[in-house]
Amino acid sequence: MPKADINKAGWEQSEFPILCETCLGSNPFIRMSKQEFGRSCGTCARPFTVFRWNPGEGARYKTTVICQTCAKVKNVCQTCLLDLEYGLPTQVRDTALGVVSEAPTSDINREYYAQNMEAKMEGGQKTGLQLKGTSVAGKEMLKQLARSDPYYKRNRPHICSFYLKGECNRGDDCPYRHEQPPENAASSSSSSSGPAGQSAQQSIQDRYHGTNDAVAKRLLTSYADTQGLALPADTSITSLFITSLPQNATEASVRTAIVKSIPSLDLQKIKSVVHVAKSRCAFANFKDRESAELAAVAWAPGFEVDGQKVIVKWGRSRPPKAPSNAEAVTAVAS
Structure with missing residues (x-):
């Protein structure tokens, strides 16, 4: 040149x-x-x-x-x-x-x-x-x-x-x-x-x-x-329910599958992964709704754990907490 x-x-x-x-x-x-x-x-x-x-x-x-x-x-x-x-x-x-x-x-x-x-x-x-x-x-x-x-x-x-x-x-x-x-x-x-x-x-x-x-x-x-992952109206829901896990699945293997399936997700956004071995299911809990939506979108085509396709659904809304005795007395008095 x-x-x-x-x-x-x-x-x-x-x-x-x-x-x-x-x-x-x-x-x-x-x-x-x-x-x-x-x-x-x-x-x-x-x-x-x-x-x-x-x-x-x-x-x-x-x-x-x-x-x-x-x-x-x-x-x-x-x-x-x-x-x-x-x-x-x-x-x-x-x-x-x-x-x-x-x-x-x-x-x-x-x-x-x-x-x-x-x-x-x-x-x-x-x-x-x-x-x-x-x-x-x-x-x-x-x-x-x-x-x-x-x-x-x-x-x-x-x-x-x-x-x-x-x-x-x-x-x-x-x-x-x-x-x-x-x-x-x-x-x-x-x-x-x-x-x-x-x-x-x-x-x-x-x-x-x-x-x-x-x-x-x-x-x-x-x-x-x-794909059955419509966004729930309750924006407080930030968890996804995973079922039909492999028999030998562990909390570590589920977490690894989650991280690999959503490479663009910040790992700090995963609040916790709760694995229930007896029921062959797990809960993926995220710190905010945006991260949960990102996971739902990434898993819509299909989500595999240890080479086996699993079923993913949105978590349910938490029931409202019952008021304490003090709160109930205050409400009646007012």
């Missing part, structure tokens, strides 16, 4: 983007503009080649937002950041397959990590996703949630905010949609194929790393409901 280009070490050049079929569009004669080092990657911050195109008639222009290295590491589209195989948010896929991202989420070392991953892939080494994504039950879950056909409605222009306020005066020349959002927009945006409404409001970092993804949470919660 010439001495004048020393500052461009690690910058990415490419001839064609990595896109899902939906973002590419239905137009077989698509034309793209290309700008080398047009912007910095939304995840690793390295400058990369930016592509811009119109996916079809009546669609909005789309552009790539992350570099190809980051897209390959996560196997996602450079534009919508959805998984290329299943068309699902990364949080859904990683939860189903039990994959934990090793990439730094802060600005520190992001570029260094991307360069290392690029060198590994060029050397024929597999990424963490390829090495760990082997859960049969998780893959079955992803097949059920995935959309097999492209969802071109996701490419439509956004709704005009000025039109909603009654202030848009551009008429047919307005590049945005002039229509009222449907009443069930929130529920429809939770489908596996149409997360554009909410994902457009997320940061690229959160969508890419699968953290605080509202669309993914709705998908995972919906799937848990179909």
Whole structure:
């Protein structure tokens, strides 16, 4: 590399983007503009080649937002950041397959990590996703949630905010949609194929790393409901009941299975694991409701202890405590 280009070490050049079929569009004669080092990657911050195109008639222009290295590491589209195989948010896929991202989420070392991953892939080494994504039950879950056909409605222009306020005066020349959002927009945006409404409001970092993804949470919660793990209305319930344990299961083996099945869970969030050998059951108690919900979602595709599939249910609400004699006397006196 010439001495004048020393500052461009690690910058990415490419001839064609990595896109899902939906973002590419239905137009077989698509034309793209290309700008080398047009912007910095939304995840690793390295400058990369930016592509811009119109996916079809009546669609909005789309552009790539992350570099190809980051897209390959996560196997996602450079534009919508959805998984290329299943068309699902990364949080859904990683939860189903039990994959934990090793990439730094802060600005520190992001570029260094991307360069290392690029060198590994060029050397024929597999990424963490390829090495760990082997859960049969998780893959079955992803097949059920995935959309097999492209969802071109996701490419439509956004709704005009000025039109909603009654202030848009551009008429047919307005590049945005002039229509009222449907009443069930929130529920429809939770489908596996149409997360554009909410994902457009997320940061690229959160969508890419699968953290605080509202669309993914709705998908995972919906799937848990179909598997008999619907969230109980009582938010004080933070325990899960595990039955049909193997005969030789122990408290240690149950705890080990719990930790392995939820790799993204902070171990400090597990309050206790109570094993009842005689009844071949156990209680997994968590310190907060969020951790319990994470466990329920992770176990929805299936949970195994010592190689045997077990049954998981939410715990029950605790009955209200009977008032003490002093409290009862006070209540009567009042």
